[in-house]
Amino acid sequence: MNKGMQALAAAFQFLSRFPVKAELDYTPELFRKSTRYYPLVGAAIGAVVWCGAAAATYLLPPLPAAVLILALWAALTGGLHLDGWMDTADGLLSYRPREQMLEIMKDSRVGAMGVLACVLLLLLKATLIYSLLTGGWPPLMLLLPPIWSRWFMVHAMASWPMARGKEGLAGKNFNGMEKRDSLVAVPGAVILTAVAAILLPLLGKGDFTWAQATLSWILLPLAAWAAGSWSARRMTSKLGGLTGDTYGALNEGIETVLLLVLVIIQYRL
Template sequence: MNPGWQAVAAAFQFLTRFPVKAELDYTPELFRRSTRHYPLAGAAIGAVVWCVAAAALYLLPPLPAAVLTLVLWVALTGGLHLDGWMDTADGLLSYRPREQMLEIMKDSRVGAMGVMACVLLLLLKAALVYSLLTEGWPPLMLLLPPVWSRWFMVHAMASWPMARGNKGLAGSNFNGMEKRHSAAALPGAILLTAAAAGLFPLLGVGEWTYGQAGLAWVALPLAAWAGGTWAARRMARKLGGLTGDTYGALNEGIETLLLLVLVIIQYRL
């Protein structure tokens, strides 16, 4: 397998539970190269989520369709990012000194704050997906939150220091990420967004107008960058940098933020 396909396979094996059959030698260099394909892995997740949402909505009322869609969404990632969301909540909401926060986040056990944060996040996500399905056919923009949330993870790796240096999974494999890695992932995210825009006239988007869809194409990347930057700065200030858990938390938070933006566009604009 050539290096390009190895990087694609590594991105899918690491971020998803798609059955990618490839024997890879996971080196830090391969991990860093694979990040340029994170938006593509997000697009694959988004495409499956959209298809399942459409099928579920054909068979079921919007609420159970939304819950089943979210169950699949979590299953496609193996709960990887939810684990980071819970660990980050346990650490940051402990209000302890920096070193103790990092120790709490490293603990494999989930505390009360992590459980509450997970339950509230899933409730909000289910409610937002439900809102997007109540107008009938799922909006095509449902493909995009997983794309831009994963692009921002790459941007965060390249923009903020590692809180634990070269220790831990993130530190040992992604330490040394540079702006060029973030820049390499950006064209893919933009092209995938453009491809989704090109499918708009073919697949239809329920009650969405072209004006709403056009606004979503612009608003989602901007919201991902703005919301992610605000959250990453606050976490880095408290922890002295970012960790693998915080990357997962950023992904979950940005996905939820972008679903919220879509609901606001659908109902208020």
């Protein structure tokens, strides 16, 4: 297996529960190279969720369909990013000094703030998916939030310092990434978004107008960058940098923001 295929396999093994069977030597170099394929992993997750959404909406009313779609979405990642969301909430919402926040985030146990943050996040995601389903929104648009949320994870790794330096999983494997590493992931995210745009008229755009669809393709990347940058700066100001947990939290938060943007476009624009 050449280096490119190893990096692709590493991205899928690390970020998802897709059955990618490959024996890999997980070096820091391989981890860093794998980040260019993160948007592709997001597209694969989005594609499965899209197919699940099409089946669920055909068989079930919108509310149980939305819950099952969300369950499938979380299962495809093995709860990896949700775990980061909860650990980050436990740390940041403890309002302790920086070192104590980082220690709390290392604890494998989930605290009250983490549970509360997870419940609220899942409720919001489920209601946003429900709103999109009941508004005649095309399930194909589910491809976009996972693509751009995972692109921003790469951007965050390259743009903000590691809170623990070279310690921890993120510090050992992603430390030293540069802006060019995040730029390498941009073409893939753009191409995958373009593919979704091409497929939309072929598969049916529901009640979306072309103006709404075009706004979605433009605003979602901008919203991912804006919401992610604001959140990453806030986390860095409190923690002195980012950690593996905060990357997962950023992914979950951005996916939710992008679903919210889609709902706003659908109902207000």
